[in-house]
Amino acid sequence: MRMTGAQMVCEALVAEGVRDVFGLPGGAIMPLYDVLPQYPIRHILVRHEQGAAHMADGYGRATNNVGVCMATSGPGAINLVVGLATAQMDSAPVVAITANVATSVIGSDAFQEADITGITIPVTKQNFLVRSPKDLPRVLREAFHLARSGRPGAVLVDIPKDVLTGEADFHYPEKVDLPGYNPTLRGNMVQIRKAARLIEHAQRPVIIAGHGVLIAQAWDELVALAERMTIPVANTLLGISNFPTAHPLFLGMLGMHGTATACYAVDQSDLVIGIGIRFDDRAMGKFSAFAPRAKIIHIDIDPAEIGKNVRTDVPIVGDAKLVLQALLQELKEPVDRTPWLNQIREWQRLYPLPSSEKVPGELTTPDVIRAVYEATDGDCSVVTDVGQHQMFVAQRFPFRRANTHFSSGGLGTMGYALPAAIGVQIARPHETVWCFAGDGGFQMVMQELAVVVAERLPLKIALVNNCYLGMVRQWQELFYRGNYVAVDLSPGTPDFQKIAEAYGIAAWRVTERADALPAVRAAMAHPGPALIEFLVRPDENVFPMVVPGTSLAEVIVNEAHAGRHDGKPAGGVQPRPEPVPVPGLRG
Amino acid sequence: MFNRVLSLFRCRGFAVESLAIGHTETPNIMRLTIVVDGSKTAVEQVVKQLYKIIEVRKVSDVTEDETVRRELALIKVASKPSTRSEIIQLVDIYRARIVDVAVNSLIVEVTGTPDKVDSMINVLRGFGIKELVRTGVVAMVRGPQVAYEEKVRELSA
Numbered sequence: 001m002r003m004t005g006a007q008m009v010c011e012a013l014v015a016e017g018v019r020d021v022f023g024l025p026g027g028a029i030m031p032l033y034d035v036l037p038q039y040p041i042r043h044i045l046v047r048h049e050q051g052a053a054h055m056a057d058g059y060g061r062a063t064n065n066v067g068v069c070m071a072t073s074g075p076g077a078i079n080l081v082v083g084l085a086t087a088q089m090d091s092a093p094v095v096a097i098t099a100n101v102a103t104s105v106i107g108s109d110a111f112q113e114a115d116i117t118g119i120t121i122p123v124t125k126q127n128f129l130v131r132s133p134k135d136l137p138r139v140l141r142e143a144f145h146l147a148r149s150g151r152p153g154a155v156l157v158d159i160p161k162d163v164l165t166g167e168a169d170f171h172y173p174e175k176v177d178l179p180g181y182n183p184t185l186r187g188n189m190v191q192i193r194k195a196a197r198l199i200e201h202a203q204r205p206v207i208i209a210g211h212g213v214l215i216a217q218a219w220d221e222l223v224a225l226a227e228r229m230t231i232p233v234a235n236t237l238l239g240i241s242n243f244p245t246a247h248p249l250f251l252g253m254l255g256m257h258g259t260a261t262a263c264y265a266v267d268q269s270d271l272v273i274g275i276g277i278r279f280d281d282r283a284m285g286k287f288s289a290f291a292p293r294a295k296i297i298h299i300d301i302d303p304a305e306i307g308k309n310v311r312t313d314v315p316i317v318g319d320a321k322l323v324l325q326a327l328l329q330e331l332k333e334p335v336d337r338t339p340w341l342n343q344i345r346e347w348q349r350l351y352p353l354p355s356s357e358k359v360p361g362e363l364t365t366p367d368v369i370r371a372v373y374e375a376t377d378g379d380c381s382v383v384t385d386v387g388q389h390q391m392f393v394a395q396r397f398p399f400r401r402a403n404t405h406f407s408s409g410g411l412g413t414m415g416y417a418l419p420a421a422i423g424v425q426i427a428r429p430h431e432t433v434w435c436f437a438g439d440g441g442f443q444m445v446m447q448e449l450a451v452v453v454a455e456r457l458p459l460k461i462a463l464v465n466n467c468y469l470g471m472v473r474q475w476q477e478l479f480y481r482g483n484y485v486a487v488d489l490s491p492g493t494p495d496f497q498k499i500a501e502a503y504g505i506a507a508w509r510v511t512e513r514a515d516a517l518p519a520v521r522a523a524m525a526h527p528g529p530a531l532i533e534f535l536v537r538p539d540e541n542v543f544p545m546v547v548p549g550t551s552l553a554e555v556i557v558n559e560a561h562a563g564r565h566d567g568k569p570a571g572g573v574q575p576r577p578e579p580v581p582v583p584g585l586r587g
Numbered sequence: 588m589f590n591r592v593l594s595l596f597r598c599r600g601f602a603v604e605s606l607a608i609g610h611t612e613t614p615n616i617m618r619l620t621i622v623v624d625g626s627k628t629a630v631e632q633v634v635k636q637l638y639k640i641i642e643v644r645k646v647s648d649v650t651e652d653e654t655v656r657r658e659l660a661l662i663k664v665a666s667k668p669s670t671r672s673e674i675i676q677l678v679d680i681y682r683a684r685i686v687d688v689a690v691n692s693l694i695v696e697v698t699g700t701p702d703k704v705d706s707m708i709n710v711l712r713g714f715g716i717k718e719l720v721r722t723g724v725v726a727m728v729r730g731p732q733v734a735y736e737e738k739v740r741e742l743s744a
Contacts, residue, residue: 121594128643146641180644304635 001171005133005164006031009097010039012140015172018068020044020059020426024053026072027112029099031164044455046427047447049076051419053083053096054445058383058423060093061406064217066147067093073100074112077158078119082413084154085123089410090238091211093152095143102162103131117158125153131160131166135503138176145176150183151302154216183301186572187318187326195273195297195314196330202295204270204340205231208254208283211238211409212276212300212320219243219402221324222275228328230337232344236283238409239276241399251344252353255283256546260351263544263552266291267343273297276320279309280410281548285321289551299323344537353395354558356540363513365392365464368534369518372434372462373398375524380432381406381424385441388470391542393436415444418461422448425457432460432524439465439489439496441442447505452529460523461500461531466538467493474541478562500531507531588642592619595636602627605701605723607659613737616644620725625650645735653729659722661686662695662706665715676716681707692717698725 003011006083009032013021025033025490036043046052049071058065067087071077076125077098087094100264101110117129126146128139139157147155199205213222219242226233226249233243234254243250252259254266263285266272279298284290287309295313296537299320317497318322355582356364369392372380378400384390384407406424408416421435442463452459467490476484500507506526508519516534523530556562589608596603601623611618623633630648666674671693671700678695680736681703687694697707701724708719728734 118590122598123593178641180638181641302639304632304639306635308632308635 001169002037002167003170004031005130005136005159006035007472007566008133008136008168008170009140009159009164010035010041011170012137012144012172013041013068014039016066016144018066021068021070022046022059022423023070023097024049024052024057024072024076024454026076026099028073028101028161029070029076029164030072031161032070032097032159041102044422044451046419048445049079050083050415051422051445051448051451053080054086054413054416054419055423055426055451056094057083057087057090057092057095057416058406058420059427060087060147060152060423061090061214062381062403062424064215064403065093066094066095066144068097070097071099071223072112073098073116073161074114076112077116078114078515080156081120081123083410083419084120084156086408086411086413086416088123088125088154090124090408091152091215092154094152094154095147096156098156098158099164100129100160103160104162106160112304116156118157119156123154124156125151127156127158129158129160130163132283132372133163133166136163136168137170137172141173142176142178146181147177148190150181168247177216181487183318184303184317185301185322187299187316187323189326191314191316192323192326193330195299195316196327196332197229198271198295198297198314199229199273199327200332202269203223203335203337204265204269204343205229205271205273205337206251206265206269207231207233207273207275208236208266209233209239209242209275209276210236210277213239213242214276214403216272216301216320216322216323218276218319218321221321221328223247224328225324225331229331229334230341232265232341234258234266236277236280237394237407240394240407241402241405244400245398246400253394254552255280255285256548257395257542257544258283258546258555259353259395260544260555260557261347261544263555264347264351266294267551267553268343269294271295273299277300277323278302278305281309282409284310285546285552285554286550289553291552292578312517340558351544351557354543356392356537356542356559358537358539361513363511363516363534363536364523364540365389365534365536366396367513367516368462368464368536369396369436371520372436374517375434375520376434380404380434383407383417383421383424383429383433383435385437386412386414386471387438387441388466388474388540388542389436389438389464391471395542412442417441418445419448419451421459421461422451422455422457425459426455432458435459435461437461437463438470439463439493440469443489443494446499449500449505453504457529458527461529463495463496463531463533464536465496465533466536466540468538470540471542473539477539477541478545478547494509496531496533505529505531507533509533509535511535544577550578588617588637588640589619591640592621594639595640599627599632600638601607601633605721606734607723607725615733616737618734620723622724642693647728647734649726649728654726655729656685656700656724656726657698658701658704659696659698659715661718661720662697662708662711662716664693664711665691665717666693667691670714674711677710681710682715683707687701
């Protein structure tokens with residue numbers, strides 16, 4: 001059928017099952033917006049293109065299908081970049097459609113021209129500049145296939161204005177022809193058998209389960225493996241919610257602000273089973289001292305992650321679900337692991353998550369998290385921003401259902417939570433979605449409150465306000481002699497309650513611990529969107545902490561130990577007396 | 588496509604010594620010959636990361652293979668009537684060629700292994716090198732096997 005490039009884009013979106021797209025129009029993309037209303041696609045008008053990319057990211061993660069964002073040429077497209085980089089780092093399936101100036105003027109510095117394919121090469125899985133309408137069906141088919149298959153990621157399709165208005169025959173290809181792209185899904189059976197024997201015989205095994213488990217929807221297989229083989233499970237940040245938090249084999253999050261037990265268990269283990277993880281520096285501590293006594297089984301769909309950061313004894317490239325299914329078939333009876341589990345219980349008893357209160361009864365971030373959990377009974381999706389509140393939620397929120405935790409892990413993008421939560425809420429219209437954000441990250445994107453109102457989303461927002469860039473402040477306290485530079489946000493901090501109300505969003509302010517739960521209950525009872533500003537202790541710190549450059553064994557279990565540097569973790573390893581200063585971390 | 592390759596080497600800090608790009612016997616398939624410093628770069632990571640580029644069909648690490656390796660250089664050398672015959676003699680020894688003659692200069696074309704090209708350049712340096720361009724090395728494994736063969740493929744859904 002003959003049609004314009006703009007119509008082809010819409011036809012392709014419909015063919016790919018896309019019901020919602022996030023975007024903001026401008027000159028070059030107007031031909032596409034001109035025809036968009038003729039198709040059964042809901043367009044969510046954002047207030048800044050960064051928001052569109054994060055919304056598509058949240059939508060993509062929540063649906064395990066592709067989230068789509070759209071922007072015009074030049075500034076519109078460039079505003080997507082941080083969102084695309086965030087999605088790509090966290091393997092979130094996103095397709096960005098951008099318009100560009102007409103092919104005849106590309107390269108002439110035309111008005112609102114930018115080389116967006118050049119700009120996004122390092123932050124996308126693949127990108128395309130489409131030079132003719134006849135290429136559009138193939139390119140769009142490939143874009144969606146690449147975004148959602150294998151290790152998912154961000155794909156950008158840049159379409160010059162004359163390609164949107166030009167005509168060609170449209171046949172949407174059923175199959176793609178990508179000879180250089182063949183993700184390995186089924187693991188090598190020789191390696192799987194080798195892994196099975198190691199798993200049966202290990203005395204102190206531990207599983208580190210990551211985002212790959214959620215992407216592959218392999219949570220049932222993960223629980224089966226852990227239970228049948230009696231193996232404790234730690235999560236990476238992005239793996240959170242792939243294993244029930246309340247499960248007796250759950251160790252909590254691993255890494256820089258993970259639980260002491262997870263850190264000690266990995267350090268002391270004789271077999272680490274990494275499933276759908278990339279052994280990221282924030283989760284593993286110092287690579288050279290990582291799990292020194294352990295053999296390492298690494299299951300991941302991306303062969304480039306195997307052996308990248310840590311040594312691997314048994315590499316298994318494949319889809320986490322298919323590999324775990326094959327592994328479960330192979331496994332026989334494990335050895336008795338009672339002594340190992342007893343050791344873990346002992347660590348859990350000795351090193352619980354510390355309270356972050358200094359003055360008894362004051363409102364702290366963990367109180368906020370507890371209030372949301374109690375009011376929701378854990379039956380909600382949680383989206384966090386980046387910084388202290390993100391770590392507190394990752395440590396403490398009891399997740400009961402799979403794929404209900406969303407955060408920017410790899411890139412650590414402040415400003416992620418509000419737009420991503422909008423994407424999650426649109427993907428899950430009948431679920432409760434709680435957005436946790438700090439005052440720093442929230443102020444980067446709070447214009448998207450307009451979208452919450454315009455789309456009538458029942459989103460609930462917990463704004464954890466300490467009037468600081470809290471994580472940076474914590475690092476300045478610990479590693480820069482308490483030299484607080486450019487972290488105090490209190491001059492200029494707005495009245496967030498009034499801001500929410502100005503948008504037409506019901507809002508509360510909570511300053512006392514006793515008021516937290518009633519406020520959350522009130523927000524839940526309110527049928528529309530709601531925002532609660534929690535004024536928490538300004539100088540709260542997140543512990544435990546694995547100081548950069550140190551190993552998991554050196555985890556500082558609580559604030560008292562950090563101050564005096566005399567923590568005595570198991571294994572007899574002392575925390576470093578002088579933490580190595582590391583260049584400032586944002587958020 | 589090679590934008591992505593170059594970007595990859597830059598982003599990941601892989602140490603590139605030379606890079607040569609050209610067409611192959613198959614339409615639409617380009618071949619890149621890249622020399623990386625293996626002492627500064629994990630070659631296995633380079634290969635794996637290159638495979639992540641969607642258009643990349645085949646990556647061969649030929650470090651340990653028996654290969655034919657060749658590079659071409661054009662060297663513009665200063666010359667006077669008194670030095671010209673000496674230059675020509677040296678060029679002959681290297682089985683290189685004079686491809687252009689001007690009043691005060693010659694262009695020498697030399698082909699060979701990078702070592703031979705280096706050596707030719709060093710020998711000519713004494714006369715005064717006015718301009719130099721090298722293609723970067725290309726390589727081919729000896730024997731009947733080929734690096735990449737286009738096959739009939741099944742399409743994926």
